[in-house]
Amino acid sequence: MNNEPYKTYLNENELPTSWYNMRADMKRKPAPLLNPATGKPCTAEDLEKVFCGDLVRQELDDTTAEFAIPDEIRDFYRMFRPSPLIRAYFLEKALGTPAKIYYKFEGNNTSGSHKLNSAVAQAYYAKKQGLKGVTTETGAGQWGTALSMACAFFGLDCKVFMVKCSYEQKPFRREVMRTYGASVTPSPSMDTNVGRMINAEHPGTTGSLGCAISEAVETAVTNPGYRYVLGSVLNQVLLHQSIIGLEARTAFRKLGVKPDIIIGCAGGGSNLGGLIAPFMGEKLRGEADYRFIAVEPASCPSFTRGKYAYDYCDTGRICPLSKMYTLGADFIPSASHAGGLRFHGMSSTLSELYDQKLMEAVSVKQTEVFEAAQFFARTEGILPAPESSHAIRGAINEAVKCRESGEAKTILFGLTGTGYFDMTAYQAFNDGKMSDYLPTDEDLERSFAKLPKIG
Numbered sequence: 001m002n003n004e005p006y007k008t009y010l011n012e013n014e015l016p017t018s019w020y021n022m023r024a025d026m027k028r029k030p031a032p033l034l035n036p037a038t039g040k041p042c043t044a045e046d047l048e049k050v051f052c053g054d055l056v057r058q059e060l061d062d063t064t065a066e067f068a069i070p071d072e073i074r075d076f077y078r079m080f081r082p083s084p085l086i087r088a089y090f091l092e093k094a095l096g097t098p099a100k101i102y103y104k105f106e107g108n109n110t111s112g113s114h115k116l117n118s119a120v121a122q123a124y125y126a127k128k129q130g131l132k133g134v135t136t137e138t139g140a141g142q143w144g145t146a147l148s149m150a151c152a153f154f155g156l157d158c159k160v161f162m163v164k165c166s167y168e169q170k171p172f173r174r175e176v177m178r179t180y181g182a183s184v185t186p187s188p189s190m191d192t193n194v195g196r197m198i199n200a201e202h203p204g205t206t207g208s209l210g211c212a213i214s215e216a217v218e219t220a221v222t223n224p225g226y227r228y229v230l231g232s233v234l235n236q237v238l239l240h241q242s243i244i245g246l247e248a249r250t251a252f253r254k255l256g257v258k259p260d261i262i263i264g265c266a267g268g269g270s271n272l273g274g275l276i277a278p279f280m281g282e283k284l285r286g287e288a289d290y291r292f293i294a295v296e297p298a299s300c301p302s303f304t305r306g307k308y309a310y311d312y313c314d315t316g317r318i319c320p321l322s323k324m325y326t327l328g329a330d331f332i333p334s335a336s337h338a339g340g341l342r343f344h345g346m347s348s349t350l351s352e353l354y355d356q357k358l359m360e361a362v363s364v365k366q367t368e369v370f371e372a373a374q375f376f377a378r379t380e381g382i383l384p385a386p387e388s389s390h391a392i393r394g395a396i397n398e399a400v401k402c403r404e405s406g407e408a409k410t411i412l413f414g415l416t417g418t419g420y421f422d423m424t425a426y427q428a429f430n431d432g433k434m435s436d437y438l439p440t441d442e443d444l445e446r447s448f449a450k451l452p453k454i455g
């Protein structure tokens with residue numbers, strides 16, 4: 001090793017005091033959310049029936065660049081932040097690459113992922129508004145876990161609709177949430193109109209994220225004192241996650257290093273949007289240039305094979321419509337897909353940046369993702385979440401290109417979490433039983449045919 005540190009930690013007093021909103025520096029802004037009943041842009045009043053007031057203001061604001069982080073949230077952040085920026089010396093050596101590889105590790109908290117950064121903010125604003133509780137959905141369970149922790153801290157009730165197949169496959173994830181005081185209901189349930197309808201139409205269904213979202217929204221709007229919160233996709237979530245990029249940029253400045261390529265996995269886009277935010281801001285203002293790469297699963301390829309169109313975010317079609325790269329609201333990845341990142345759509349902000357060619361995207365097959373995960377675990381020691389391993393795969397691919405060209409690029413990627421609850425997926429990989437099913441063009445066309453006809 002040379003004399004540069006393996007880990008760069010910031011001091012607590014270097015924890016950012018504001019979040020950064022990329023949209024303020026975009027000349028062409030992301031398209032507005034539309035009210036599904038009227039087809040017109042959502043007003044604050046429309047959204048406040050579903051979401052907390054302060055979060056609605058963050059959602060709709062595309063001109064304010066900086067939002068001060070309230071002290072209560074910064075105090076909570078101190079329990080697990082600033083997170084380390086790590087130089088992947090052992091990975092570089094194993095790859096024989098001249099590239100310098102860094103990763104920002106967000107798995108250093110019990111919920112195991114970056115999702116806590118936004119969960120604590122959303123729980124804080126709900127409490128500040130005097131609400132009793134919040135409702136949400138969770139797929140793999142990281143968001144539900146993060147939100148349960150945050151709600152326990154602020155004394156809020158937390159109702160989680162967990163996609164039924166995960167509820168059954170990940171009993172320990174469920175128990176973590178219950179330990180923090182959340183109630184966890186398998187979705188589709190018989191507790192909501194939309195759940196009963198979906199169960200009647202598709203008996204025995206093991207659920208989907210889109211369906212769990214509809215159930216959580218219905219529960220929020222029919223219970224006084226409750227609002228719905230979402231762990232990805234929305235602008236407010238990208239705003240809270242900007243803490244990742246802001247810390248990373250400060251750490252790089254201390255090291256005197258500038259990254260050339262910034263890589264993140266993309267499910268709904270929140271960790272990637274947060275990691276790239278301040279760097280994208282520099283690019284948008286013409287101050288610096290970077291390459292940004294979104295890495296998504298080939299079995300749920302929203303950016304690389306999706307359409308840029310208005311679409312529903314949920315199966316029940318009760319949420320606002322968002323203009324985004326989408327595979328269609330009814331798209332469900334193949335049952336063999338084990339790598340997470342299974343939402344059919346994408347953040348509207350990242351979608352617009354991608355459409356303006358300010359960002360690139362690649363898709364990777366899940367067997368390649370788990371190969372990268374295993375290689376990373378064996379070299380850098382951390383057992384990565386399958387989602388995060390998409391970014392590892394992306395970084396390894398770029399580092400191998402550097403080996404071939406002899407260029408010593410500096411690569412930063414987001415290591416969003418740990419994979420302890422994903423051992424069934426690792427088991428399938430270790431047993432050689434993991435397969436790669438990619439949707440056919442016909443599968444996608446069927447799904448695109450149901451896109452709402454707007455604009």
Ligand SMILES: *Cc1c(COP(=O)(O)O)cnc(C)c1O
Nearest residue numbers: 142232267268269270271387417
């Ligand atoms: C939820 C999750 C993701 C994907 O969500 P984004 O909103 O796209 O960031 C990635 N990694 C981990 C560990 C997650 O829990």
